[in-house]
Amino acid sequence: MTWKLGHEIKAILFDKDGTLIDFDKTWAETNRKGAVIAADGDAALADALLVACGMDPVTGKTRADSMFAAANASEIAAHMVAHGSPFEPEELMRRLDKTFVEGAEKPWPICDLKALMQELAGAGLAVGIASSDGEDSIRRTVEVLELSSEIDFIAGYDSGHGPKPEPGMLLAFAAHLGVKPSEIAMVGDNNHDMELARAAAAGAAIGVLSGTGTRQTLEELADVLIGSVADLPAMVAAR
Structure with a gap:
């Protein structure tokens, strides 16, 4: 049976490297x-x-x-x-x-990210990015991938919300949207993403196997593991 996002989830906060773009x-x-x-x-x-x-x-x-x-x-x-x-x-x-x-001028997207973001928006989900990269680099990646109109929030290690795995980036996203942290799902490829989700009391911690993390490194903290963000629409559709 397909794991599904609960109806309480109103937004998704993505890690960037290894999650939205191919790390190596x-x-x-x-x-x-x-x-x-x-x-x-x-x-x-x-x-x-x-x-x-x-x-x-x-x-x-x-x-x-x-x-x-x-x-x-x-x-x-x-x-x-x-x-x-x-x-x-x-x-x-x-x-x-x-x-x-x-x-950041040469990102390799994991999948058709514009189509993914538009599908998530169509399902009523807001989208943000929280990365250990600097904010300027994140914004340039978003511009190169032509995703500026699809992303509601961007936070880097130097944005003033604290670094991962502290909860500040997710809490800032929640405040930006006016929702509870429990209404946000965190998606990432490393343990610091899952630890951030736990520290912020996020509604879900979703690990992806498209980056540097592995099933063995992620399964203890993640609620669910998926191959990549390309699998998210099926989880949303199953709600």
Whole structure:
């Protein structure tokens, strides 16, 4: 039997990377650039920083719940400095943020996101994005994918609501819409998304297997696991 969203759910808050866009296809090249910048051009150190942040330098695959998969630019910068980057954390964070905004120019959508968002809107559901990426990068991704008119709310780690897995992004979305947190479903590919949902007392925590998270890493905290956001319309239709 298909798991379905309850009628009490009035909005969906999406993670971005690994949830709406393919993580490795979108970010592998950009994360390599970030590591080279952090290593100040030292190729061996750049590879070591990639490994420390969760990415295989050879395959470009990123581990579930690793720094690249789950952390924001400030946290990644601090982690890289702790693993040998010669920069000060604040300076490196600024450089990484700039690199991540540039990386937002080439997102790989998981599915036809415009059709998905329009279908959700047709079902009466508001839509927001909550990401560990910076707000400028998120907004650029939304613009490139031509989703600006479909997204009701955007929050990044630097939007003033606190980072994941704190509940602030979801609580801010609820306040923006004038609904209860229990009327929002959180959808994401990593444990920090599920932890955010639990911390905010969201109405549902939906894990997707299209990103860096796996069934093993997500099943304990998620209410349900789905292949990707492309499966959401069926869950909505089953209400």
